[in-house]
Amino acid sequence: xxxxxxxxxxxxxxxxxxxxxxxxxxxxxxxxxxxxxxxxxxxxxxxxxxxxxxxxxxxxxxxxxxxxxxxxxxxxxxxxxxxxxxxxxxxxxxxxxxxxxxxxxxxxxxxxxxxxxxxxxxxxxxxxxxxxxxxxxxxxxxxxxxxxxxxxxxxxxxxxxxxxxxxxxx
Amino acid sequence: xxxxxxxxxxxxxxxxxxxxxxxxxxxxxxxxxxxxxxxxxxxxxxxxxxxxxxxxxxxxxxxxxxxxxxxxxxxxxxxxxxxxxxxxxxxxxxxxxxxxxxxxxxxxxxxxxxxxxxxxxxxxxxxxxxxxxxxxxxxxxxxxxxxxxxxxxxxxxxxxxxxxxxxxxx
Numbered sequence: 001x002x003x004x005x006x007x008x009x010x011x012x013x014x015x016x017x018x019x020x021x022x023x024x025x026x027x028x029x030x031x032x033x034x035x036x037x038x039x040x041x042x043x044x045x046x047x048x049x050x051x052x053x054x055x056x057x058x059x060x061x062x063x064x065x066x067x068x069x070x071x072x073x074x075x076x077x078x079x080x081x082x083x084x085x086x087x088x089x090x091x092x093x094x095x096x097x098x099x100x101x102x103x104x105x106x107x108x109x110x111x112x113x114x115x116x117x118x119x120x121x122x123x124x125x126x127x128x129x130x131x132x133x134x135x136x137x138x139x140x141x142x143x144x145x146x147x148x149x150x151x152x153x154x155x156x157x158x159x160x161x162x163x164x165x166x167x168x169x170x
Numbered sequence: 171x172x173x174x175x176x177x178x179x180x181x182x183x184x185x186x187x188x189x190x191x192x193x194x195x196x197x198x199x200x201x202x203x204x205x206x207x208x209x210x211x212x213x214x215x216x217x218x219x220x221x222x223x224x225x226x227x228x229x230x231x232x233x234x235x236x237x238x239x240x241x242x243x244x245x246x247x248x249x250x251x252x253x254x255x256x257x258x259x260x261x262x263x264x265x266x267x268x269x270x271x272x273x274x275x276x277x278x279x280x281x282x283x284x285x286x287x288x289x290x291x292x293x294x295x296x297x298x299x300x301x302x303x304x305x306x307x308x309x310x311x312x313x314x315x316x317x318x319x320x321x322x323x324x325x326x327x328x329x330x331x332x333x334x335x336x337x338x339x340x
Contacts, residue, residue: 015185015335047335070275081274096334104251105240106336158328164266165185165217166276167337 009110010169011054012062013097017045017163018072022090024148025155035155038146043087044072045158049097050112050120058120062170063127067135071166083135083143089128091147092154093121114151121150179280180339181224182232183267187215187333188242192260194318195325205325208316213257214242215328219267220282220290228290232340233297237305241336253305253313259298261317262324263291284321291320 020042027036046066070079072087082089095117099106112120128145135143148154190212197206216236240249242257252259265287269276282290298315305313318324 013337015337047333065271068274069271079276092333094333094335096336099336101235101239101338104238106249153332154330156328156330156333158326158330160324160326160328162323163217163262163264163326165264166266166269167183167185168271 009051009053011051012058012170013049013051014066014168014170015045015047015094015097016066016071016166016168017047017158017160019043019045019090019158019160019163021159023157024090024092024146026149026152028153038090038148040088040090040144040146042085043089043143044082045090045092047092047094047097048121048124049094050117051098051110052112053110054112054120058123058127059170060127060131063124063131065170066168067128067131069168071164073162073164083132086143088144088146091125091128091145092156093117093148093150093152094154118150179221179223181221182340183219183221184236184338184340185215185217185264185267186236186241186336186338187217187328187330189213189215189260189328189330189333191329193327194260194262194316196319196322198323208260208318210258210260210314210316212255213313214252214259216259216261217264217267218261218291218294219264220287221268221280222282223280224282224290228293228297229340230297230301233294233301235340236338237298237301239338241334243332243334253302256313258314258316261295261298261315262326263287263318263320263322264324288320 023037023039025035029035068081072082072085074080098108098111125147193207193209195205195207199205238251242252242255244250268281295317
């Protein structure tokens with residue numbers, strides 16, 4: 001699934017990191033209220049960016065891949081999927097992943113537009129929730145899906161026992 | 171510098187994240203001693219993986235690029251380089267970045283061997299230190315370079331005001 005093997009640009013780029021705990025701000029503080037956060041314990045961060053090569057189609061297979069790839073270190077030291085860990089998932093919209101350097105400046109010309117991006121991100125999160133609901137594994141375990149707010153600043157605190165950072169392009 | 175524009179595989183893959191604070195374990199606890207950590211305040215995480223396409227040459231230009239790209243959000247809201255921020259750099263060896271999915275399992279066949287990888291990682295860190303020593307900017311500021319131990323588990327805690335995750339391949 002690495003982009004070097006594909007003719008065109010990737011349709012989506014994700015970076016995956018393992019965590020013991022993560023908290024992500026989903027609403028900034030304002031005059032009326034404190035900031036709001038979501039949090040997960042042990043599990044996987046999914047930073048996701050959609051490209052304008054995507055053209056409004058989103059494959060549920062991508063989510064299936066991310067949930068079932070053996071990326072997570074179990075207590076035994078073996079690598080298992082986040083479903084088998086069992087671990088939770090925190091999805092973070094991350095448009096910067098589509099950046100391309102031009103001289104000293106990053107450009108994001110290949111990113112999808114904001115409105116389409118919001119819709120795709122929403123679909124992406126829904127696919128995770130549906131896959132999880134369908135998974136027989138998840139019913140036995142404590143896997144949950146949390147996610148950030150598209151377009152927001154992703155204020156994030158992360159605690160890992162090794163991030164085991166992976167790149168996965170679709 | 172994105173791999174889609176290149177004929178072959180990238181020689182090195184880096185993921186960059188911004189932080190307000192990060193601490194990384196560089197020595198595990200044992201019977202005699204507590205674990206040892208390095209830490210940085212505001213600055214940039216550089217997760218780095220070398221490919222076997224690299225064949226023992228490491229370009230100082232890569233380090234120059236990473237130090238001078240405008241990836242960091244300044245107090246003004248403008249994007250500036252980590253040198254201009256001024257910020258510190260935490261370099262994390264991250265062999266998992268070279269992973270490629272085969273079915274549900276990640277494979278790392280394109281990663282460089284351990285001994286060569288250790289040497290390249292050491293050179294990579296040295297280039298950062300040299301570039302920093304040569305930079306007129308760094309002498310005015312508090313930029314420091316910290317780094318993890320190659321081959322170790324990278325136990326990491328990260329606090330961000332938005333990770334602004336970027337992929338940079340060379």
